[in-house]
Amino acid sequence: MEKPLIPGKTIYRLSIYHRCLRRLEENVIETVSSSALAKAAGVNPSQLRRDLGYLGTFGTRGLGYPVTELAEAIREVLGRENLQPVILVGVGNLGAALLRYEGFQKEGFEVLAAFDTVPEAVVIRGINVPVYHVDEMPAFIEKSKIRLAVLSVPAAHAQEATNELVAAGIQGILSFSPTVLQVPDSVTVNSVDLALELEQVSFFIKKDGCSSTDAKIVP
Amino acid sequence: MEKPLIPGKTIYRLSIYHRCLRRLEENVIETVSSSALAKAAGVNPSQLRRDLGYLGTFGTRGLGYPVTELAEAIREVLGRENLQPVILVGVGNLGAALLRYEGFQKEGFEVLAAFDTVPEAVVIRGINVPVYHVDEMPAFIEKSKIRLAVLSVPAAHAQEATNELVAAGIQGILSFSPTVLQVPDSVTVNSVDLALELEQVSFFIKKDGCSSTDAKIVP
DNA sequence: TCGTGTGAAGACGTTCACAGCT
DNA sequence: AGCTGTGAACGTCTTCACACGA
Numbered sequence: 112m113e114k115p116l117i118p119g120k121t122i123y124r125l126s127i128y129h130r131c132l133r134r135l136e137e138n139v140i141e142t143v144s145s146s147a148l149a150k151a152a153g154v155n156p157s158q159l160r161r162d163l164g165y166l167g168t169f170g171t172r173g174l175g176y177p178v179t180e181l182a183e184a185i186r187e188v189l190g191r192e193n194l195q196p197v198i199l200v201g202v203g204n205l206g207a208a209l210l211r212y213e214g215f216q217k218e219g220f221e222v223l224a225a226f227d228t229v230p231e232a233v234v235i236r237g238i239n240v241p242v243y244h245v246d247e248m249p250a251f252i253e254k255s256k257i258r259l260a261v262l263s264v265p266a267a268h269a270q271e272a273t274n275e276l277v278a279a280g281i282q283g284i285l286s287f288s289p290t291v292l293q294v295p296d297s298v299t300v301n302s303v304d305l306a307l308e309l310e311q312v313s314f315f316i317k318k319d320g321c322s323s324t325d326a327k328i329v330p
Numbered sequence: 331m332e333k334p335l336i337p338g339k340t341i342y343r344l345s346i347y348h349r350c351l352r353r354l355e356e357n358v359i360e361t362v363s364s365s366a367l368a369k370a371a372g373v374n375p376s377q378l379r380r381d382l383g384y385l386g387t388f389g390t391r392g393l394g395y396p397v398t399e400l401a402e403a404i405r406e407v408l409g410r411e412n413l414q415p416v417i418l419v420g421v422g423n424l425g426a427a428l429l430r431y432e433g434f435q436k437e438g439f440e441v442l443a444a445f446d447t448v449p450e451a452v453v454i455r456g457i458n459v460p461v462y463h464v465d466e467m468p469a470f471i472e473k474s475k476i477r478l479a480v481l482s483v484p485a486a487h488a489q490e491a492t493n494e495l496v497a498a499g500i501q502g503i504l505s506f507s508p509t510v511l512q513v514p515d516s517v518t519v520n521s522v523d524l525a526l527e528l529e530q531v532s533f534f535i536k537k538d539g540c541s542s543t544d545a546k547i548v549p
Numbered sequence: 550t551c552g553t554g555t556g557a558a559g560a561c562g563t564t565c566a567c568a569g570c571t
Numbered sequence: 572a573g574c575t576g577t578g579a580a581c582g583t584c585t586t587c588a589c590a591c592g593a
Contacts, residue, residue, distance in 0.1 A: 118562075121562095123526070127510070131510075151510065155563075158562090158563065158564075160576065161564090164577075170575050172570040172571055172573080172575045172576080173575075190532065195532050204430040204431055205427050208423045208426065209524070212423055212524065214525040218525035219529075220528055220532075234455075259535070283535035291350075299535050301528075305431065306433040306436065306437035307345045307346070308520055308522050309480065309504045310345050310410075311338075312478060312520045313439075315338075315341075316478070317409050340584095363551090365552085374585070376586055376587070377585060379555085380555085380586090382554095383553095387553090387554075389553050390553075390592085391591070394552070
């Protein structure tokens with residue numbers, strides 16, 4: 112095998128490192144040590160070095176890592192060289208908020224359009240993304256060669272909407288529905304379950320009866 | 331050691347199982363096998379049995395698990411017997427949407443109040459949660475004995491707001507800021523980074539150069 | 550026979566500790 | 572001296588496989 116085969120958890124952390132590096136770039140810092148960057152990212156220095164090792168050899172012993180170069184390398188691995196077109200399905204409470212969310216744009220995603228079963232009902236306040244009827248979705252996906260979708264429909268319709276997305280050729284879905292979506296292996300799904308995340312916090316603040324080794328939970 | 335010491339990842343999955351079990355309860359199904367429940371939850375049957383093993387011995391060999399009893403047991407472990415009071419800090423795009431989000435209520439959380447630096451500017455559309463000025467936050471937290479907070483302020487003010495929350499006695503924070511928050515060990519933080527989650531999906535739909543073993547990513 | 554409960558094995562992820570370069 | 576890169580140890584999570592009970 113030629114490729115380094117980067118583990119999923121490392122990919123996740125690379126994104127975090129990238130954020131930190133950009134902040135360093137803004138402050139015109141040219142070099143950063145593994146311990147400094149690790150602290151900013153909230154991880155162990157060893158882990159950071161191991162993660163960066165997947166990218167090849169970048170650091171200079173005795174000195175640290177070149178900020179700009181490293182950021183560039185991560186960007187390349189993550190495939191963030193160019194803008195990623197995205198659509199959003201379900202413009203309710205959450206969907207509308209996500210349309211206004213600047214974070215996606217900032218990280219290189221462009222929401223080209225949104226879809227809803229009742230597009231007329233969507234209150235357009237500061238949203239400059241067109242909202243179409245769901246019926247027009249498949250054609251749009253095909254025409255604009257969209258591969259990524261954000262799904263924020265009510266739980267009851269999540270699977271149904273997913274099926275339509277998959278049928279239309281979508282390859283990746285970020286879902287906010289509190290449901291386990293059934294998709295073919297060729298489609299990537301990432302579920303963000305808001306209530307569940309809150310429940311996790313709630314559990315871990317109780318008198319600890321657990322080991323709490325989850326990466327996202329600081330024990 | 332007396333307690334079973336349930337791992338963090340198991341806790342996360344228990345929440346998922348609980349959701350599935352409630353759905354089964356609605357359909358008046360009394361018994362479920364590990365394989366059936368595992369499929370609904372999107373996990374391996376062995377894993378499910380292992381997870382449920384932490385709760386004690388519940389299943390009946392040759393038959394399966396009693397739905398209601400099991401749901402009850404999970405609820406007890408997760409400490410979901412009673413309502414959890416929560417506050418929300420930062421009523422912008424996302425914060426406002428979260429206030430309208432029914433999912434929290436449905437999973438046993440009650441958002442008692444929200445806080446913002448400019449409470450007057452908050453558009454109250456279908457929100458029946460009072461929005462106060464941030465200055466009143468510490469007093470409110472103390473008075474109402476709040477332990478949980480949802481943080482949805484802009485990234486630039488996230489750490490500052492966190493410090494105030496911690497100072498006021500908050501023990502758990504669900505943050506939506508794309509920042510690594512620095513908190514004392516006694517405080518639990520769970521960060522949901524929307525752009526980062528989308529980035530993950532984006533990466534995994536590319537020609538796979540990774541192992542993608544992240545629990546939340548279906549490869 | 551069917552499905553749970555669980556030892557054992559394996560895969561994976563993290564951390565240590567130190568060699569080696571600047 | 573300082574810091575990276577990495578073998579090796581360690582700990583954790585997942586999966587297999589099968590004994591055992593209903």
